[in-house]
Amino acid sequence: xxxxxxxxxxxxxxxxxxxxxxxxxxxxxxxxxxxxxxxxxxxxxxxxxxxxxxxxxxxxxxxxxxxxxxxxxxxxxxxxxxxxxxxxxxxxxxxxxxxxxxxxxxxxxxxxxxxxxxxxxxxxxxxxxxxxxxxxxxxxxxxxxxxxxxxxxxxxxxxxxxxxxxxxxxxxxxxxxxxxxxxxxxxxxxxxxx
Amino acid sequence: xxxxxxxxxxxxxxxxxxxxxxxxxxxxxxxxxxxxxxxxxxxxxxxxxxxxxxxxxxxxxxxxxxxxxxxxxxxxxxxxxxxxxxxxxxxxxxxxxxxxxxxxxxxxxxxxxxxxxxxxxxxxxxxxxxxxxxxxxxxxxxxxxxxxxxxxxxxxxxxxxxxxxxxxxxxxxxxxxxxxxxxxxxxxxxxxxxxxxxxxxxxxxxxxxxxxxxxxxxxxxxxxxxxxxxxxxxxxxxxxxxxxxxxxxxxxxxxxxxxxxxxxxxxxxxxxxxxxxxxxxxxxxxxxxxxxxxxxxxxxxxxxxxxxxxxxxxxxxxxxxxxxxxxxxx
Numbered sequence: 395x396x397x398x399x400x401x402x403x404x405x406x407x408x409x410x411x412x413x414x415x416x417x418x419x420x421x422x423x424x425x426x427x428x429x430x431x432x433x434x435x436x437x438x439x440x441x442x443x444x445x446x447x448x449x450x451x452x453x454x455x456x457x458x459x460x461x462x463x464x465x466x467x468x469x470x471x472x473x474x475x476x477x478x479x480x481x482x483x484x485x486x487x488x489x490x491x492x493x494x495x496x497x498x499x500x501x502x503x504x505x506x507x508x509x510x511x512x513x514x515x516x517x518x519x520x521x522x523x524x525x526x527x528x529x530x531x532x533x534x535x536x537x538x539x540x541x542x543x544x545x546x547x548x549x550x551x552x553x554x555x556x557x558x559x560x561x562x563x564x565x566x567x568x569x570x571x572x573x574x575x576x577x578x579x580x581x582x583x584x585x586x587x588x
Numbered sequence: 589x590x591x592x593x594x595x596x597x598x599x600x601x602x603x604x605x606x607x608x609x610x611x612x613x614x615x616x617x618x619x620x621x622x623x624x625x626x627x628x629x630x631x632x633x634x635x636x637x638x639x640x641x642x643x644x645x646x647x648x649x650x651x652x653x654x655x656x657x658x659x660x661x662x663x664x665x666x667x668x669x670x671x672x673x674x675x676x677x678x679x680x681x682x683x684x685x686x687x688x689x690x691x692x693x694x695x696x697x698x699x700x701x702x703x704x705x706x707x708x709x710x711x712x713x714x715x716x717x718x719x720x721x722x723x724x725x726x727x728x729x730x731x732x733x734x735x736x737x738x739x740x741x742x743x744x745x746x747x748x749x750x751x752x753x754x755x756x757x758x759x760x761x762x763x764x765x766x767x768x769x770x771x772x773x774x775x776x777x778x779x780x781x782x783x784x785x786x787x788x789x790x791x792x793x794x795x796x797x798x799x800x801x802x803x804x805x806x807x808x809x810x811x812x813x814x815x816x817x818x819x820x821x822x823x824x825x826x827x828x829x830x831x832x833x834x835x836x837x838x839x840x841x842x843x844x845x846x847x848x849x850x851x852x853x854x855x856x857x858x859x860x861x862x863x864x865x866x867x868x869x870x871x872x873x874x875x876x877x878x879x880x881x882x883x884x885x886x887x888x889x890x891x892x893x894x895x896x897x898x899x900x901x902x903x904x905x906x907x908x909x910x911x912x913x914x915x916x917x918x
Contacts, residue, residue: 413915414772417908421775437901439778442882449621449881459625 471549473585476534478550479525480572481565482543482579489569490544493520497536497545505529506536523565527555548575549582595687599676607823608638614876621880645819648812653715656809660714665810665817668707672825675700679831680755682841682860693754694742697832701787704825705731708789708796708806711818715809723805726887727796730786733894738783740902741776744909745769745836758840764847768839772912777837779902781874784829786894788822790875792882795890830871831864838867 426434435441460469482490493510509522536545548571555561572579612627612634619626627634652661678693680686690696705728712724746752748769749760761768770777786793797805807818834840841860845851885893 411766411771413912417772417912418774421905421908437897445881446877449877452623453617453620455623457620457625458623461625 473582474534474547475549475551475582476532476537476547478527478548478553478571479530479532479536479563479568480546480548480575480579481523481568482546482572482576483569489519490542491520491523492542492544493518494541496539496541500535500539502533502535503529503531505531520565523568525563525568526561527553527563528561543583546572546579546583549578550575592687596677599687600673603673603676603824603827604820606827607820608642610823610827610872611641611819612637614879617873617876618880621877642816645813645816650814651809651811653717653809656716657714660710662814664707664711664714665814665821666707667710668704669817669821669824671700671703671707672821672828675828675832678754679828679835680758680840681864685861686755689753689755692752694746694752694757694836697754698739698742701825701829702731702735704821707821711810712806715806717809719802719804719808720806723796723802723808726802727789727806730789730793730795730890730894733891734783734786734898737779737894737898737902738787740899740906741773741780741783742836743902743906744773744776747906747909747913748772754835754840758835758842761839762842762846764852765839765844767847768837768842770837772909773837773905775901775905776909779898780837781833781871782893782898784833785875785878786890788825788829788875790822790826791879792884793890794884795887826875827868827872830868830875833871834864834867840864840867 422434422438425437462469484490493508495508495510498506498508505526507522507524507526508520510518510520513519532547534547537543537547540546545568550571615637616626616634627637630636630640652658675697677688678686678690678696680689708727708731709724712720712722712727745757749757751757751760789796794805796802797807802808807815810818841864843852843855843858843860843863845855
């Protein structure tokens with residue numbers, strides 16, 4: 395049972411500690427009286443330790459990452475999210491676009507290409523409305539410029555083109571996208587206005 | 589001769605594995621501290637990430653910059669790697685596990701860690717690039733300034749142990765956590781740790797790399813396996829400094845419960861290398877923790893800290909520790 399027995403060396407520890415702590419405190423007091431309180435505070439690294447405490451706490455906090463392809467459905471999006479472009483119709487099925495070509499003019503990437511003609515009822519309609527998805531930078535300026543809310547940005551951001559040529563999105567494709575996402579677009583516009 | 593080779597492999601192979609996993613651990617821990625999750629796609633929750641990184645490094649092309657100094661360009665990664673591996677020879681892992689139990693062990697380590705700066709300097713010089721040159725100049729000035737404070741901080745350790753032999757330094761600290769050098773040498777330990785972080789070019793003293801100003805500093809022109817060599821050297825240095833710090837200030841492979849009744853006997857079966865690994869992993873973690881927390885020092889602030897704060901503090905503590913030694917308090 396030699397482990398219970400307190401050795402002379404262990405008794406010596408107490409003496410040492412008094413000396414060691416005395417020296418440490420003397421050193422701190424010397425710095426305090428010679429250089430002042432601010433110097434001592436910076437030498438004790440208090441600010442750095444409080445910084446370490448913040449990151450140390452964050453290490454154990456729950457993480458905010460959403461794992462994109464696995465949890466893609468639950469990604470939070472703003473009503474102003476600028477995803478894939480779409481063309482909209484009125485409720486009666488008539489296309490909204492009046493071929494004013496404001497979007498074509500404002501497009502910084504020159505991605506929009508419009509040709510138009512006069513319809514039989516005297517209105518101006520597009521015959522061609524192409525968007526080059528490779529050129530498009532999803533800036534949303536076209537949607538902003540549109541006076542009739544015809545061209546809009548959807549929330550859709552996962553799209554890709556596997557063949558050359560597919561990147562030119564025709565009027566029919568854009569209208570189809572608009573039909574597909576009409577509920578979402580209307581909801582986003584409502585939210586944005588509020 | 590053969591045995592020495594085998595012993596060296598016994599140190600190097602675990603070291604290289606540790607380096608590989610340290611790179612992943614760093615990304616993981618810094619990610620966690622920034623409320624992200626870090627790499628978690630390769631293998632089981634990111635466990636195979638180091639292997640993927642290694643494959644990427646090996647298969648990438650080695651780009652040789654025009655008008656670079658060929659010999660020095662290929663030599664400098666090795667000049668950085670070899671000293672950082674050589675320094676491991678003198679580290680005592682337990683009572684009998686020392687590859688080279690030489691009397692000037694501490695001096696040897698000091699020499700080897702300083703040699704690394706040649707690799708940094710020559711890499712910057714040889715790659716014929718302004719950013720690399722600036723990075724290596726900074727690194728050189730930084731290492732020279734911080735080596736002085738580091739040397740003075742180690743004088744205290746030498747005074748207390750009466751020896752430069754690392755095994756004797758460990759034995760001089762025998763007797764539990766309050767007998768270790770960190771307590772009587774507390775200001776010097778802080779100074780030493782700050783200098784050690786600066787020596788290994790790690791955040792917040794990574795002005796030699798300084799992503800935002802110098803792209804990648806001295807290794808900006810290196811690619812593929814040559815870049816990986818720099819990477820391995822940096823992380824091997826980090827692990828080495830952590831082990832070295834635990835040896836000098838935290839009792840090396842000694843158990844922290846020595847001298848306490850009952851508890852010391854409960855833990856007497858634990859081999860020394862486990863204690864050493866545990867203590868060093870804390871310092872490795874501290875490296876990552878500091879990188880996740882502190883912004884980079886400006887270059888003039890770095891010099892100011894080195895010359896006007898760290899050197900005076902370590903110089904001022906030498907009389908204190910000498911007096912304590914003289915009166916037998918430590």
